[in-house]
Amino acid sequence: MARVQPINKKARRVDADTLATPLAAAAAPDAAAGNDVVALQQGGAPTGPNIPLGCSFVFSPGWEVDSSGGTAGLCQPVERDLYDCYITCFWPVHVPDLYNHAPDWTAKCAAAQKDWRKIDLIFP
Amino acid sequence: MIDGTATAEPQTVSRRSTRFRRGEFHAFAGDGAPFVYMTPSAAVYRLDDASVAVLDTLAQGDCSPDELAQALRSRFPLPEVKEAIEELVRIRAVEAFLETPRKAPPAELPAPSPAALQRASGKRVPLSTLVMNVTSKCNLSCAYCYEYGEDRLSEASDKPRFMDEPTARASVDFMFAESGDQKLVNLTFFGGETLLNFKVLKAALGYARERGATLGKRVEASLTTNATLLRSEIIDWLVENDVGVTVSMDGNKEQQDTFRVFKGGMGSYGTVAPNVKELLARHTRRPVGARVTLTKQNLDVRSIYDHLAHTLGFWEVGFAPVTTSWQRDYAIQEDGFYDMLTQFQSLAAEYLEFALAGKRHKFSNVRDTLEEIHKGLNKSHPCGAGMGLMGVATDGDVALCHRFAGSDAHKLGTVHGGVDHDKQQAWLAEHHIATKTDCKTCWARPLCAGGCYHEAHTRYGDTHRPNLHYCEWIRSWTNTCLEVYGTIAAKRPEFLQQFD
Numbered sequence: 001m002a003r004v005q006p007i008n009k010k011a012r013r014v015d016a017d018t019l020a021t022p023l024a025a026a027a028a029p030d031a032a033a034g035n036d037v038v039a040l041q042q043g044g045a046p047t048g049p050n051i052p053l054g055c056s057f058v059f060s061p062g063w064e065v066d067s068s069g070g071t072a073g074l075c076q077p078v079e080r081d082l083y084d085c086y087i088t089c090f091w092p093v094h095v096p097d098l099y100n101h102a103p104d105w106t107a108k109c110a111a112a113q114k115d116w117r118k119i120d121l122i123f124p
Numbered sequence: 125m126i127d128g129t130a131t132a133e134p135q136t137v138s139r140r141s142t143r144f145r146r147g148e149f150h151a152f153a154g155d156g157a158p159f160v161y162m163t164p165s166a167a168v169y170r171l172d173d174a175s176v177a178v179l180d181t182l183a184q185g186d187c188s189p190d191e192l193a194q195a196l197r198s199r200f201p202l203p204e205v206k207e208a209i210e211e212l213v214r215i216r217a218v219e220a221f222l223e224t225p226r227k228a229p230p231a232e233l234p235a236p237s238p239a240a241l242q243r244a245s246g247k248r249v250p251l252s253t254l255v256m257n258v259t260s261k262c263n264l265s266c267a268y269c270y271e272y273g274e275d276r277l278s279e280a281s282d283k284p285r286f287m288d289e290p291t292a293r294a295s296v297d298f299m300f301a302e303s304g305d306q307k308l309v310n311l312t313f314f315g316g317e318t319l320l321n322f323k324v325l326k327a328a329l330g331y332a333r334e335r336g337a338t339l340g341k342r343v344e345a346s347l348t349t350n351a352t353l354l355r356s357e358i359i360d361w362l363v364e365n366d367v368g369v370t371v372s373m374d375g376n377k378e379q380q381d382t383f384r385v386f387k388g389g390m391g392s393y394g395t396v397a398p399n400v401k402e403l404l405a406r407h408t409r410r411p412v413g414a415r416v417t418l419t420k421q422n423l424d425v426r427s428i429y430d431h432l433a434h435t436l437g438f439w440e441v442g443f444a445p446v447t448t449s450w451q452r453d454y455a456i457q458e459d460g461f462y463d464m465l466t467q468f469q470s471l472a473a474e475y476l477e478f479a480l481a482g483k484r485h486k487f488s489n490v491r492d493t494l495e496e497i498h499k500g501l502n503k504s505h506p507c508g509a510g511m512g513l514m515g516v517a518t519d520g521d522v523a524l525c526h527r528f529a530g531s532d533a534h535k536l537g538t539v540h541g542g543v544d545h546d547k548q549q550a551w552l553a554e555h556h557i558a559t560k561t562d563c564k565t566c567w568a569r570p571l572c573a574g575g576c577y578h579e580a581h582t583r584y585g586d587t588h589r590p591n592l593h594y595c596e597w598i599r600s601w602t603n604t605c606l607e608v609y610g611t612i613a614a615k616r617p618e619f620l621q622q623f624d
């Protein structure tokens with residue numbers, strides 16, 4: 001890199017890892033969406049650092065309601081559900097529309113494990 | 125991928141344009157040059173003028189590529205700005221996102237998922253250091269001592285005061301059994317005053333070396349002592365067996381005798397100093413270090429350092445503030461921490477001078493932090509306690525570390541029955557940095573990760589709590605060490621090779 005010079009060992013490692021990512025794609029996720037998200041059917045995970053997305057990667061039973069129609073008896077804590085949809089899912093339907101309608105939905109919730117009660121209630 | 129939420133946008137909104145904002149980092153200067161310390165990767169980069177200008181502009185608020193180019197056009201040619209943006213995005217000092225009205229939410233730290241924990245429990249962290257508390261008894265009675273004094277943790281009454289030989293041997297077997305395929309294991313003796321149980325520690329090390337030879341594992345040994353009982357024969361043994369020694373000592377006569385006194389109240393300097401001199405003269409193969417406990421009454425870092433490093437000639441000197449609840453008379457208060465920081469900084473400046481001249485300086489607090497910075501350590505937990513390091517109490521109970529040894533509430537197993545790995549995994553998951561909400565936005569978290577569990581327990585009665593009473597101090601001190609690091613990187617990079 002010409003402008004930013006790696007100094008410590010970790011920086012050199014990051015440098016080596018991220019060289020696999022074309023810079024243009026990194027700087028413009030919009031234009032380079034084709035390279036940025038890769039389906040597994042397309043031949044496995046891309047080289048370099050990558051984050052698997054989607055709830056099919058994790059065992060996530062117990063969606064919106066429990067057997068009695070409430071949320072008290074979900075098989076995992078509700079905040080876990082929320083974050084599965086919110087962060088790792090490409091299908092933003094179960095959770096508030098965080099792009100347009102409710103962008104600050106989780107702004108007060110720094111750590112889901114502790115602060116999930118601070119997640120806003122959203123009425124469509 | 126730069127921003128998970130942005131790339132998750134469906135194609136229908138792709139006409140929105142990219143904008144840039146600052147990522148998470150801490151900027152510092154070394155030798156006048158600009159550097160960044162990246163959180164959470166712990167990578168250190170040096171910046172050029174164009175990249176500094178990009179970050180400065182983004183400090184005013186996020187920008188579109190055009191706005192950024194516009195703002196900088198008079199100072200830099202466009203290709204330079206573009207290159208700087210691309211590189212800053214790559215190291216994540218700048219984030220690219222799609223234009224939306226929302227504010228950036230704080231980055232979500234990945235909490236360990238159940239699946240990851242499952243994997244982790246299959247792949248255990250091997251034990252690399254076992255700290256054996258060979259006795260909980262001491263011949264000094266330093267008022268501030270957490271083992272003995274007012275902040276005592278373990279109910280010592282129901283535990284033997286001395287470890288017996290069978291327990292010591294069982295501890296050694298335990299250490300090898302838990303060490304996985306590690307070729308090197310560290311056996312450290314701790315107390316109480318370790319030398320009060322010299323017979324057993326000697327037997328333990330003998331047995332460990334013998335077993336190590338059979339198993340093809342090297343055993344590094346060390347001990348901590350108050351040096352009151354260092355006799356010639358003991359020094360002979362330390363030299364012969366290549367045992368690293370750390371002496372707990374607080375400075376010159378007056379400083380040492382403030383707290384480090386015998387039962388009757390007599391100061392220990394007169395006993396300790398000649399012993400230390402003999403030790404330093406004869407034990408030359410392993411570095412012998414001094415470890416100082418700073419208190420409100422004993423905070424003159426400079427003179428303590430000079431005495432221990434120069435008058436007595438220790439190989440290195442490390443300082444730590446006393447661990448205690450804040451009400452205690454010897455607890456360092458707010459202004460004391462500031463004072464301590466200023467003194468640490470001036471010693472760090474001297475360390476830098478020495479480093480640039482290619483000389484060794486003995487202030488180990490700087491050295492240790494430089495090494496962590498250089499390696500880019502990014503800690504999931506503040507220390508190895510309960511992970512690669514465990515402490516054994518006199519009765520063979522295994523706890524998080526030496527400071528918790530003997531505390532039933534922090535027990536992870538016994539040397540006879542082994543570690544309760546489920547309990548250990550659960551404990552590690554609970555104490556992961558991702559669970560420390562307060563540390564979430566702190567740039568120093570790769571190195572601090574919330575700080576010592578024992579300190580937190582003493583201060584707040586809870587090992588889960590980050591040590592928030594130290595944050596300002598930790599961040600200032602980390603910044604000082606980053607500046608030292610940056611300056612060395614700029615002026616004498618070969619000095620850093622020792623940390624590779």
Ligand code: SF4
Pocket residue numbers: 562563564566567568569572573574575590591592594595596598599
């Ligand atoms: S304890 Fe304080 S300094 Fe340490 S990581 Fe947490 S917030 Fe930062």
Ligand code: SF4
Pocket residue numbers: 506507508509513524525526527575576577578579
């Ligand atoms: S818990 Fe504290 S005393 Fe124990 S190993 Fe960690 S930093 Fe050291």
